[in-house]
Amino acid sequence: MGGDAGPDVVIPGAALSALRHPELRFLLVGDRSRIAPLLERHPKLKERSEILHTEVFVTMDAKPSQALRQGRGKSSMWLAIDAVRTGEAHAAVSAGNTGALMAMARFILKTLPGISRPAIAAMWPTLRSESIVLDVGATIGADASQLVEFAVMGEAMARSLFGLEKPTVGLLNVGVEEIKGAEQVKEAGRILRDSKLPIEYAGFVEGDDIGKGTVDVVVTEGFTGNIALKAAEGTAKQLSTYLKRCLQRTLMSKLGAVLASGAFAALKDRMDPRKHNGGVFLGLNGVVVKSHGGTDALGFATAIDVALETVRNDLVSKIKADVEIMTGLLKQPGHAEAKQPEPSL
Amino acid sequence: MGGDAGPDVVIPGAALSALRHPELRFLLVGDRSRIAPLLERHPKLKERSEILHTEVFVTMDAKPSQALRQGRGKSSMWLAIDAVRTGEAHAAVSAGNTGALMAMARFILKTLPGISRPAIAAMWPTLRSESIVLDVGATIGADASQLVEFAVMGEAMARSLFGLEKPTVGLLNVGVEEIKGAEQVKEAGRILRDSKLPIEYAGFVEGDDIGKGTVDVVVTEGFTGNIALKAAEGTAKQLSTYLKRCLQRTLMSKLGAVLASGAFAALKDRMDPRKHNGGVFLGLNGVVVKSHGGTDALGFATAIDVALETVRNDLVSKIKADVEIMTGLLKQPGHAEAKQPEPSL
Numbered sequence: 043m044g045g046d047a048g049p050d051v052v053i054p055g056a057a058l059s060a061l062r063h064p065e066l067r068f069l070l071v072g073d074r075s076r077i078a079p080l081l082e083r084h085p086k087l088k089e090r091s092e093i094l095h096t097e098v099f100v101t102m103d104a105k106p107s108q109a110l111r112q113g114r115g116k117s118s119m120w121l122a123i124d125a126v127r128t129g130e131a132h133a134a135v136s137a138g139n140t141g142a143l144m145a146m147a148r149f150i151l152k153t154l155p156g157i158s159r160p161a162i163a164a165m166w167p168t169l170r171s172e173s174i175v176l177d178v179g180a181t182i183g184a185d186a187s188q189l190v191e192f193a194v195m196g197e198a199m200a201r202s203l204f205g206l207e208k209p210t211v212g213l214l215n216v217g218v219e220e221i222k223g224a225e226q227v228k229e230a231g232r233i234l235r236d237s238k239l240p241i242e243y244a245g246f247v248e249g250d251d252i253g254k255g256t257v258d259v260v261v262t263e264g265f266t267g268n269i270a271l272k273a274a275e276g277t278a279k280q281l282s283t284y285l286k287r288c289l290q291r292t293l294m295s296k297l298g299a300v301l302a303s304g305a306f307a308a309l310k311d312r313m314d315p316r317k318h319n320g321g322v323f324l325g326l327n328g329v330v331v332k333s334h335g336g337t338d339a340l341g342f343a344t345a346i347d348v349a350l351e352t353v354r355n356d357l358v359s360k361i362k363a364d365v366e367i368m369t370g371l372l373k374q375p376g377h378a379e380a381k382q383p384e385p386s387l
Numbered sequence: 388m389g390g391d392a393g394p395d396v397v398i399p400g401a402a403l404s405a406l407r408h409p410e411l412r413f414l415l416v417g418d419r420s421r422i423a424p425l426l427e428r429h430p431k432l433k434e435r436s437e438i439l440h441t442e443v444f445v446t447m448d449a450k451p452s453q454a455l456r457q458g459r460g461k462s463s464m465w466l467a468i469d470a471v472r473t474g475e476a477h478a479a480v481s482a483g484n485t486g487a488l489m490a491m492a493r494f495i496l497k498t499l500p501g502i503s504r505p506a507i508a509a510m511w512p513t514l515r516s517e518s519i520v521l522d523v524g525a526t527i528g529a530d531a532s533q534l535v536e537f538a539v540m541g542e543a544m545a546r547s548l549f550g551l552e553k554p555t556v557g558l559l560n561v562g563v564e565e566i567k568g569a570e571q572v573k574e575a576g577r578i579l580r581d582s583k584l585p586i587e588y589a590g591f592v593e594g595d596d597i598g599k600g601t602v603d604v605v606v607t608e609g610f611t612g613n614i615a616l617k618a619a620e621g622t623a624k625q626l627s628t629y630l631k632r633c634l635q636r637t638l639m640s641k642l643g644a645v646l647a648s649g650a651f652a653a654l655k656d657r658m659d660p661r662k663h664n665g666g667v668f669l670g671l672n673g674v675v676v677k678s679h680g681g682t683d684a685l686g687f688a689t690a691i692d693v694a695l696e697t698v699r700n701d702l703v704s705k706i707k708a709d710v711e712i713m714t715g716l717l718k719q720p721g722h723a724e725a726k727q728p729e730p731s732l
Contacts, residue, residue, distance in 0.1 A: 141567070169625050179561055182569050216524055216613045222486070224527045224610055249617025253625040265569055266611045268561045272594025273615040277622040280514050280598040284657050285630070288650035298647025305633035305640035312629050 043072040043099035043118045044138020045335040045342075049080055052137060055333075055342025056091070057084035062343065063350060066090065069131050072118040073097055094121055100142045102335065109142035110149060119143060123150045126328040133329035133349035135320075137342060140332055144180050144323065151328040154358075156365040159184070160325035161192050161264070162332060163199055164271055165318050165348070170255030174200050177264040178271045178321060184263035186229035189213065190372070191365070193234060195324040196259035197241050198364045202355040204258065212247035212257035214266065222246070230261075238371050278313055316341035320348030324361060329353050388417040388444035388463045389483020390680040390687075394425055397482060400678075400687025401436070402429035407688065408695060411435065414476050417463040418442055439466055445487045447680065454487035455494060464488060468495045471673040478674035478694035480665075482687060485677055489525050489668065496673040499703075501710040504529070505670035506537050506609070507677060508544055509616055510663050510693070513600030519545050520597060522609040523616050523666060529608035531574035534558065535717070536710070538579060540669040541604035542586050543709045547700040549603065557592035557602035559611065567591070575606075583716050623658055661686035665693030669706060674698055 045051055049072060056068050068091040070077050081088040098117040100109040113120050119138055125131035127150050136143050144160065153160055161177035176196045177184065184192065193211050200209035213231050215223035222228075223246065234243040244257045249270060252260050262270070289299040299306065311317070315334070319341040323330040329352050333345035352358075390396055394417060401413050412435045415422050419440040426433040443462040445454040458465050464483055470476035472495050481488050489505065498505055506522035521541045522529065529537065538556050545554035558576050560568035567573075568591065579588040589602045594615060597605050607615070634644040644651065656662070660679070664686040668675040674697050678690035697703075 167625075169628055182561070214614060216527070216610055249614040249619075250621030250624070252618055253621035262614075265561055266614050269559060269594040269607075269611050269615050270618040273597055273619045274594075274622040276595030276598035277619040278626060279595070280512075281623060281626050281654075281658065283514055284654055285650075288653045288657070289647055291650060291653065295647040295650035298643040298645070298650065300643070301646060302634055302640040302643025305630075305636055305643065308633045308636065309626075309629055312633070313626065 043076075044102070044136050044143075045333065045337070046102075046137075049073075049076045051337065051339055051342055053077060053080040053084065053087070054339035056346065057087040058339055058343035059346040059350075060084070060087040060090055062347070066346075066350065068092070069094055069122070069125055071096065071122040071125070072099065094118075094125070096121055100139050102139050104139055104142055106139075106141040106145035109139060110145050113142070113146070120146055120150070123147050123328075123330060126330065127151055132353045133331060135331045135333060135342075135345050135349050137333040137335050137337065137345075140179060140321075143330065143332055147323055147326055147328075147330045151326040151330070153325050154327060154362050154365055156369040157191055157195070157325040159188055159191070160323055161195060162321040163196060163324050164267075164321050166252055166260070166271070166274075167312070167318055168253055168255030172204070172318075173252065173255055173258055173260055174203075175252060175260045175262070175267060175271065176324065177262065177267050179264045179268035180323070182263070182265045184226065186226045186233060187372075189226065189230035189261055189263070190233050190239075190368070191325070192261045193230070193241060193243070193259065194239070194364050194368045195361050196261060198360045199322065199324065199357060200258045202357045202360055203351055206258060208242045209258035210242045210244040211259040211261060212244045212251065214252075214260050214262035214270070215246035215248065217246065217248065233372070239368060275315065278315075282310075282313065317344055320345035322348060322352055322357075324357075327358065329358060388421075389447070389481050389488075390678065390682070391447075391482075394418075394421045396682065396684055396687055398422060398425040398429065398432070399684035401691065402432040403684055403688035404691040405429070405432040405435055407692070411691075411695070413437070414439055414467070414470055416441065416467040416470070417444065439463075439470070441466055445484050447484050449484055449487055451484075451486040451490035454484060455490050458487070458491070465491055465495070468492050468673075468675060471675065472496055477698045478676060480676045480678060480687075480690050480694050482678040482680050482682065482690075485524060485666075488675065488677055492668055492671055492673075492675045496671040496675070498670050499672060499707050499710055501714040502536055502540070502670040504533055504536070505668055506540060507666040508541060508669050509612075509666050511597055511605070511616070511619075512657070512663055513598055515600030517549070517663075518597065518600055518603055518605055519548075520605045520607070520612060520616065521669065522607065522612050524609045524613035525668070527608070527610045529571065531571045531578060532717075534571065534575035534606055534608070535578050535584075535713070536670070537606045538575070538586060538588070538604065539584070539709050539713045540706050541606055543705045544667065544669065544697075544702060545603045547702045547705055548696055551603060553587045554603035555587045555589040556604040556606060557589045557596065559597075559605055559607035559615070560591035560593065562591065562593065578717070584713060620660065623660075627655075627658065662689055665690035667693060667697055667702075669702075672703065674703060 163176035331349040508521035666677040676694040
């Protein structure tokens with residue numbers, strides 16, 4: 043029911059996904075009177091779907107605490123996440139209110155032992171290929187040991203989803219020199235460098251290193267990560283608008299644009315945010331993926347793909363194992379103790 | 388002597404500026420044996436320049452505290468800023484070590500009364516025109532009253548440099564709803580909304596609003612501002628690389644690229660980082676402008692242009708007057724007191 047268009051995007055998105063992955067089954071949680079008519083248009087999806095009816099849903103502007111209170115046990119968001127807890131579903135995908143989704147996911151699925159806070163990981167297209175950036179908005183601020191947790195989780199995700207043996211991990215900072223930057227980032231750098239963690243730590247990276255693909259995993263706290271992600275999205279839109287305007291200026295450039303239309307189509311495809319949609323919630327006992335609220339069916343299908351890959355690669359177990367190793371290593375003398383998990387909401 | 392190339396960029400940059408502004412005079416601070424031969428190639432600059440010789444200079448990787456200790460009273464950076472203090476120069480422009488430049492500028496010029504911390508303001512090209520973003524890296528972190536100071540200074544700069552009567556000001560946040568975001572940002576929002584400050588406060592803006600030009604002035608703390616700026620720069624480079632690659636794919640697209648070359652030249656010009664070079668240090672008793680360390684002569688000339696405009700518009704006096712109004716208003720009952728200035732370094 044979430045996102046700007048609700049079932050009008052989610053159902054066609056699931057239908058696309060059903061065609062791509064004939065083995066998938068769908069539990070569609072929400073208002074039957076809105077879902078059922080849409081399903082009629084997608085018979086392939088219909089035969090592999092079940093509707094879990096509820097008329098309660100979390101609005102896009104609800105506060106997380108309010109959503110938890112009012113949506114508990116009955117909202118579509120709650121029921122979808124709870125299906126992951128009971129094992130009825132392998133993953134939950136939502137285009138709804140991010141804060142509410144994270145709060146409910148933490149409450150229902152609980153964080154993994156040794157993780158104090160979950161993070162949202164985004165796939166960021168780079169000149170080299172694709173990198174993982176986290177946290178892009180689960181929580182504001184992070185101390186050194188939380189940044190180390192993010193590094194461990196992001197590294198496990200890169201190994202798992204990109205099939206890399208030794209993905210490189212960088213800490214986002216305002217300079218690459220060891221003396222620069224925020225205290226907690228410097229401290230996280232020291233822990234990653236000095237610990238025996240089986241992580242290929244590459245040091246600090248700056249904002250422009252993300253798009254270059256300098257490292258496979260970029261670690262930062264949620265406020266900066268969210269703003270960096272959106273600033274990059276804004277710049278991409280800005281440049282494509284400039285390009286369109288410039289190509290319309292003369293007859294010659296218009297003709298050139300027609301001849302090069304294949305190249306522009308390739309560029310558009312490369313930049314298409316719908317192909318990089320899907321923020322993975324890391325650090326929970328289960329898979330929850332957040333789709334952009336303003337995406338279309340193609341974008342929502344990408345978010346489902348991401349959820350499927352996350353489940354197939356058993357990322358949750360991998361993170362669990364890695365966090366155990368981390369907790370063990372960081373408890374050794376000379377290391378700051380890993381933080382105890384916060385009590386759930 | 389600063390930047391990646393030192394005088395090899397600074398002198399040709401000053402020469403360009405001398406052609407653009409025949410009324411300017413230049414005090415070239417640094418090693419005469421490197422500067423003098425370069426001046427021979429630029430007679431127009433030579434006749435309006437004076438060399439202030441020193442063989443001490445701050446390296447790009449020096450810690451600010453180290454630069455202050457070792458460069459005090461004798462380094463080129465120190466002497467250039469000190470010339471602003473004595474009135475011998477109207478502004479100092481440097482491509483050197485940002486942290487050292489800011490530390491020395493604070494030490495020599497002092498912050499304005501009522502300002503607890505200076506900020507670096509960048510010009511950010513937008514779809515609408517250009518916006519001011521601050522702080523892009525003077526200091527890490529800022530509390531609510533410091534963010535309000537940034538808003539006041541950025542607004543004065545937009546009025547002054549863009550000639551706007553009522554520039555709009557936004558606070559960079561992870562969501563536009565009032566309930567979202569970092570505590571200090573929310574508190575700054577309350578102060579800006581409830582105070583009688585003569586500022587057109589437009590609320591929170593997100594990362595993608597910067598490039599859209601949603602507001603004329605975007606206020607944030609230096610860590611996030613620096614990373615957003617560099618993430619946007621990285622994305623711009625990334626897209627221009629994609630575009631070049633795509634246009635090289637087929638004969639047809641290569642031909643199209645030739646025909647549309649005027650459009651691409653216009654796009655390149657629009658995106659040219661050298662045309663938006665120059666971070667203005669705001670909140671000091673004097674004008675200091677930081678050029679990108681990796682720029683060329685054209686970029687350095689832009690930074691000199693920015694310094695010239697800042698001086699011509701008497702931005703320092705305008706900020707001083709506005710900060711006095713702010714301090715008065717925020718001291719009224721019901722407002723958090725404006726912070727006292729920190730002791731200088």
